[in-house]
Amino acid sequence: MTTLPADSAIEGRRPTMRDVAARAGVSLKTVSRVLNGESGVYVETAERVRVAARDLRFVRNESAATLKRSGQRSRSIGLVLENVANPYWAALAKAVEDVARERGFLLTTGSSGDDPAVERQLLDELCNRRVGGLLVVPSGAELGYLADEIEHGTVVVSIDRPAAGVKVDTVLLANAAGVRDGVLHLVGAGHHRIAFVGDTVRYTGSQRLAGYREALSAAGLPFDRHLVRRAHDAEHARAAARELLALDDAPTAIFAGNNLLTRGVLEALGPQRREIAVVGFDDFPFATLMEPPVTVVGQDAAELGRSGALQLFRRLEGESGPVQEIVLATTLVARGSGELTPAGRR
Amino acid sequence: MTTLPADSAIEGRRPTMRDVAARAGVSLKTVSRVLNGESGVYVETAERVRVAARDLRFVRNESAATLKRSGQRSRSIGLVLENVANPYWAALAKAVEDVARERGFLLTTGSSGDDPAVERQLLDELCNRRVGGLLVVPSGAELGYLADEIEHGTVVVSIDRPAAGVKVDTVLLANAAGVRDGVLHLVGAGHHRIAFVGDTVRYTGSQRLAGYREALSAAGLPFDRHLVRRAHDAEHARAAARELLALDDAPTAIFAGNNLLTRGVLEALGPQRREIAVVGFDDFPFATLMEPPVTVVGQDAAELGRSGALQLFRRLEGESGPVQEIVLATTLVARGSGELTPAGRR
DNA sequence: TTGAAAGCGCTAACAT
DNA sequence: ATGTTAGCGCTTTCAA
Numbered sequence: 001m002t003t004l005p006a007d008s009a010i011e012g013r014r015p016t017m018r019d020v021a022a023r024a025g026v027s028l029k030t031v032s033r034v035l036n037g038e039s040g041v042y043v044e045t046a047e048r049v050r051v052a053a054r055d056l057r058f059v060r061n062e063s064a065a066t067l068k069r070s071g072q073r074s075r076s077i078g079l080v081l082e083n084v085a086n087p088y089w090a091a092l093a094k095a096v097e098d099v100a101r102e103r104g105f106l107l108t109t110g111s112s113g114d115d116p117a118v119e120r121q122l123l124d125e126l127c128n129r130r131v132g133g134l135l136v137v138p139s140g141a142e143l144g145y146l147a148d149e150i151e152h153g154t155v156v157v158s159i160d161r162p163a164a165g166v167k168v169d170t171v172l173l174a175n176a177a178g179v180r181d182g183v184l185h186l187v188g189a190g191h192h193r194i195a196f197v198g199d200t201v202r203y204t205g206s207q208r209l210a211g212y213r214e215a216l217s218a219a220g221l222p223f224d225r226h227l228v229r230r231a232h233d234a235e236h237a238r239a240a241a242r243e244l245l246a247l248d249d250a251p252t253a254i255f256a257g258n259n260l261l262t263r264g265v266l267e268a269l270g271p272q273r274r275e276i277a278v279v280g281f282d283d284f285p286f287a288t289l290m291e292p293p294v295t296v297v298g299q300d301a302a303e304l305g306r307s308g309a310l311q312l313f314r315r316l317e318g319e320s321g322p323v324q325e326i327v328l329a330t331t332l333v334a335r336g337s338g339e340l341t342p343a344g345r346r
Numbered sequence: 347m348t349t350l351p352a353d354s355a356i357e358g359r360r361p362t363m364r365d366v367a368a369r370a371g372v373s374l375k376t377v378s379r380v381l382n383g384e385s386g387v388y389v390e391t392a393e394r395v396r397v398a399a400r401d402l403r404f405v406r407n408e409s410a411a412t413l414k415r416s417g418q419r420s421r422s423i424g425l426v427l428e429n430v431a432n433p434y435w436a437a438l439a440k441a442v443e444d445v446a447r448e449r450g451f452l453l454t455t456g457s458s459g460d461d462p463a464v465e466r467q468l469l470d471e472l473c474n475r476r477v478g479g480l481l482v483v484p485s486g487a488e489l490g491y492l493a494d495e496i497e498h499g500t501v502v503v504s505i506d507r508p509a510a511g512v513k514v515d516t517v518l519l520a521n522a523a524g525v526r527d528g529v530l531h532l533v534g535a536g537h538h539r540i541a542f543v544g545d546t547v548r549y550t551g552s553q554r555l556a557g558y559r560e561a562l563s564a565a566g567l568p569f570d571r572h573l574v575r576r577a578h579d580a581e582h583a584r585a586a587a588r589e590l591l592a593l594d595d596a597p598t599a600i601f602a603g604n605n606l607l608t609r610g611v612l613e614a615l616g617p618q619r620r621e622i623a624v625v626g627f628d629d630f631p632f633a634t635l636m637e638p639p640v641t642v643v644g645q646d647a648a649e650l651g652r653s654g655a656l657q658l659f660r661r662l663e664g665e666s667g668p669v670q671e672i673v674l675a676t677t678l679v680a681r682g683s684g685e686l687t688p689a690g691r692r
Numbered sequence: 693t694t695g696a697a698a699g700c701g702c703t704a705a706c707a708t
Numbered sequence: 709a710t711g712t713t714a715g716c717g718c719t720t721t722c723a724a
Contacts, residue, residue, distance in 0.1 A: 013498075014498050016700095016701055016702085017701070017702065018701080018702095026710075026711085027710065027711045027712075028701095028702085028703095028711085028712090029703085029704090029710070029711060029712080030709085030710060030711075032702070032703065032704095033709095033710085036703085040709060040710085041709070041710080042709065042710090045709080045710085059470070059473050059474060059494075059495070060474050060701090061413070061474070061476060061700090061701055061702070062409075062474040062475045062476070062702095063408075063409040063410075063412040063413040063420065063475070063476055063700090063701080063702090064409075064413050064700070064701035064702040064703085064716090065701080065702055065703070066409040066702090066716095067407070067409045067410050067413050067700090067701080067702070067703090067716050067717065067718085068701080068702050068703045068704080068715080068716050069702085069703065069704095069716085074409065074475075076454065076475070083440065084430065084436050084439050084440050084443065085433075085436050085437045085439075085440035085648075086436075087431075087433045087436060089436075090430050090431050090432075090433060090435075090436035090439075091431045093430050093431075093436075093455075094429065094430050094431035094457060097430065097455070097456065097457055101456075106454050106456065106468075106471055106472070106475070107454065107455065107456075108422065108452050108453065108454040108455075109439075109443070109453065109454075109455055110443065110447075110452065110453075111440060111443055111444075122452075124405070125452050126452070127405050128405055128406050128407070128408040129408045129409070129420075129422070129452070130407060130408070130409055148405075149405070152359075152360050263632065263635065266635050267634070267635060284632070285609060285632075286609065286630070286631075286632035286635070286636070288613070289609065289612050289613060289632070289636060290632075290635060290637075302431075362716095362717055362718085363717070363718065364717075364718095372694080372695085373694065373695045373696075374695085374696090374717095374718085374719095375694070375695060375696080375719085375720090376693090376694060376695075378718070378719065378720095379693095379694090382719085386693060386694085387694080388693065388694090391693080391694085406717090406718085407716085407717055407718070408718095409716090409717080409718090410700090410716070410717035410718040410719085411717080411718055411719070412700095412718090413700050413701065413702085413717080413718070413719090414699080414700050414701095414717080414718050414719040414720075415700085415718085415719065415720095
């Protein structure tokens with residue numbers, strides 16, 4: 001007696017556990033047990049089931065499993081952030097994915113563009129799919145609509161920025177402290193006119209601005225002359241930096257609020273890169289290759305993602321207790337651009 | 347009579363369509379019709395249903411819908427690539443996500459690390475979830491195991507590299523032609539000793555190597571003296587470039603096979619960046635900021651992703667016809683590093 | 693235009 | 709150790 005080809009048994013449609021059961025000569029439940037690694041099945045029976053599954057090229061239907069599973073959460077988690085194409089967020093997404101995979105979860109990522117409507121749509125879609133948990137880099141808008149989901153058992157963790165309107169575990173960076181360190185580093189190099197180019201409308205930007213303010217105040221320096229509040233991208237930063245450099249009392253040093261803005265500032269500086277000191281928030285791969293290499297306040301995107309994902313899974317695995325706020329420290333990485341002195345300029 | 351708070355109606359569990367139906371005083375099917383935008387429902391009935399759904403904060407269970415829906419495909423697509431943390435792949439993922447969102451689909455991305463086992467696991471998990479389609483940047487290993495899925499209606503599209511073992515739509519880059527252009531550009535600048543640093547084991551690397559070979563042969567130059575075949579990352583490239591530069595007949599120009607390798611080569615060059623010409627495959631954000639700015643053979647990752655995703659949805663929407671191979675052109679972007687002449691060096 | 697009934701493929705509770 | 713039964717929440721037939 002020869003084994004029939006897999007498709008001869010069941011025309012057209014995919015094999016189900018029932019088909020596997022029939023082929024193995026056991027009941028549906030036994031197949032379920034074997035395929036889920038439950039104990040209490042004779043090894044020979046289990047083997048027969050596995051052979052049957054392989055022969056039929058059985059692929060479990062996760063939708064059915066999710067539908068039935070108590071609590072009804074799929075083995076996926078969702079991540080909503082501003083834009084995966086930004087290397088910073090991409091690194092974070094990879095870290096989240098790694099943690100998820102260790103647990104047998106898949107990751108669905110959505111880019112909100114920091115648009116509250118898109119953010120909500122993404123979050124809704126993810127909830128529709130009954131994801132086990134949601135990791136969000138909030139755009140800043142109210143997230144109150146998540147309260148219901150949370151009550152129904154969806155775990156939500158906010159990363160990089162606090163979530164408005166819901167109380168959830170949060171992983172933050174020590175933004176203010178990081179900037180303060182960076183600016184004081186410039187003060188230490190002798191600078192008195194230190195500009196800040198940032199996007200201070202958003203949470204991280206405002207926190208970073210606060211750090212800038214703290215540092216200047218600690219150093220007894222005036223505050224508002226060299227401040228750019230609304231640099232949203234590299235273009236804006238470039239234009240803003242050009243304007244700053246054209247001032248009578250042009251700054252001798254510039255602090256850039258994030259990796260995009262650092263790029264814009266460096267573009268604006270051109271050959272002046274050897275005269276004007278620069279410190280940027282966020283490290284980036286080519287920082288060491290610039291002339292001079294760029295001093296940064298480094299924040300580890302991967303660590304932020306890992307930390308958030310770990311917290312999410314801790315909750316998923318049943319950890320209770322009050323809402324947590326985890327704050328990650330930053331590191332000043334001196335490479336050259338932040339150690340230039342104001343020499344040659346008044 | 348006041349409306350009761352949503353949760354008073356149904357304790358604990360999530361509201362289902364049945365709950366919405368009860369509240370709206372209609373049948374389950376009518377709710378389904380309204381929520382799916384089917385025609386043939388009185389506007390007032392539809393409105394009542396929508397109000398009830400809103401009041402109960404009803405969220406549709408996609409698993410149940412997927413389970414029942416004929417063909418059983420979820421409104422998600424999967425993307426398996428080497429590593430989302432690489433800005434190149436991140437840009438591609440974003441482009442895919444954008445196309446998916448236009449169609450109301452979510453994107454689940456997995457990083458295989460080019461490990462065939464991980465790749466297979468990721469692909470399997472995605473199939474378990476009955477995704478509508480699969481976009482793969484194949485690691486190079488046999489993908490024959492996808493044949494069944496494809497037969498069952500899962501659409502698979504291969505991007506950046508051809509899929510081995512299955513016939514699927516494929517979107518490729520004109521790798522060889524791109525490299526040939528870049529190398530001939532260096533020849534045109536007067537170079538006779540042009541090194542190639544690549545990872546020629548993998549598909550794209552081997553194609554690029556072929557372009558290098560073509561160019562040298564067209565220019566009547568010898569081939570094997572300045573060739574590095576196994577540079578997998580920036581570190582390797584750096585070490586390899588150092589060795590090349592230490593040779594008696596050191597190259598006067600280097601072609602780097604991808605963005606990671608370009609970085610490694612630039613690191614190795616250090617101050618020699620103004621003497622040794624460099625052309626890299628892949629554009630990168632900081633290319634214009636280097637000294638000199640880096641000449642590259644640009645390939646548009648976003649276009650690659652978009653193109654693959656569009657093809658996938660075309661198939662999903664029923665387009666039949668033979669398997670397609672789409673080839674995207676590259677563009678040489680001259681910025682300075684590739685225009686350096688061999689002057690000063692023999 | 694609306695509804696009743698059947699069942700998608702699985703897991704959970706309860707037999708045996 | 710194994711099987712039987714009853715659904716999960718939805719979509720699909722088919723009938724009213």
